[in-house]
Amino acid sequence: MSTEGLSSVIANYFDKGIILVIADLLSLITVSSCLVIKVPQINTIRENKSSKGISVNGLCLELFSYTVMMSYNYSSGYEFLSYMEYVLLLIQEYVLIYYTFKYQNLLGQKTKIMTVVYIIIATLIYFKIFPVIILTFLVVIRQQHTQQNMQQQQGFLAQKDILTWFRKIKCLDKDHDATAFIASVEAVMELCLSDNHQLMKLAMTIIIN
Structure with a gap:
């Protein structure tokens, strides 16, 4: 891209107003903060080989919350940047849940069945087969919570x-x-x-x- 072309892109971006530019900057800061927010906790569990004190129910609620919000935004066709933080959080949440369950001896048959159910639902959402109205209802529940x-x-x-x-x-x-x-x-x-x-x-x- 030429210097003139780059200058034109920058000028057009700032034409939308300083308020929206700052809002975009704050959105990027939020996404950046979520990038590694759970990594220290994951590393602590791995180093100590213990997940004592971590609430399994709390982790499952977080997983539910992140999954619902990401799925709703994805199914509704919103811009990826508007829900990118949930994608980053979900990836870290999967790792955190795995190590928490591992060191609390919860990787049994029940957990495997629930994992399969979760993957099936996630696949339906990915191909946009899962009803959006159900996701909307779940978003309302999450907001009430x-x-x-x-x-x-x-x-x-x-x-x-x-x-x-x-x-x-x-x-x-x-x-x-x-x-x-x-x-x-x-x-x-x-x-x-x-x-x-x-x-x-x-x-x-x-x-x-």
């Missing part, structure tokens, strides 16, 4: 305390709490996209920290 957490977030958002919320997001990232991390980022984005001043404040906070 996280509603309590979102209400707690609204307390911070009402105060428009971006710095405090940014620190909370950093703690969630450090604790590898991917579900809460994504929900927190989405809540902040919702506030910032409706308030240009807060969006610029968040961008500066990210740069400073």
Whole structure:
């Protein structure tokens, strides 16, 4: 691509407005954060050869949440970047679940049967045979499940305390709490996209920290 062609592409991109450009940047930051968010936890389990203290039910709920959201976005034909974080999280979740089940001696017949069922459903979703209406219903269930957490977030958002919320997001990232991390980022984005001043404040906070 020539220099003029590249300059034209960049100019056309920035023509859509600084707000959307910053929103895209924050989306990329979210995806980048999800890239390795569970890797430290996986490495700790492998090094200690123990998954004691890790909730199997919690992992299964996370798997359900990531799978539903990724499947719904994929089946609805949304842009890949809009749900890429769920793909990255799912890959890490599979590895985390494997080692957790392995060191808790849960890789039995029941787990194998459930894995086969999961793969069959995933295949149906991939070929877009699985009914979208069911995925929509599951998304609603998932949203209701996280509603309590979102209400707690609204307390911070009402105060428009971006710095405090940014620190909370950093703690969630450090604790590898991917579900809460994504929900927190989405809540902040919702506030910032409706308030240009807060969006610029968040961008500066990210740069400073």
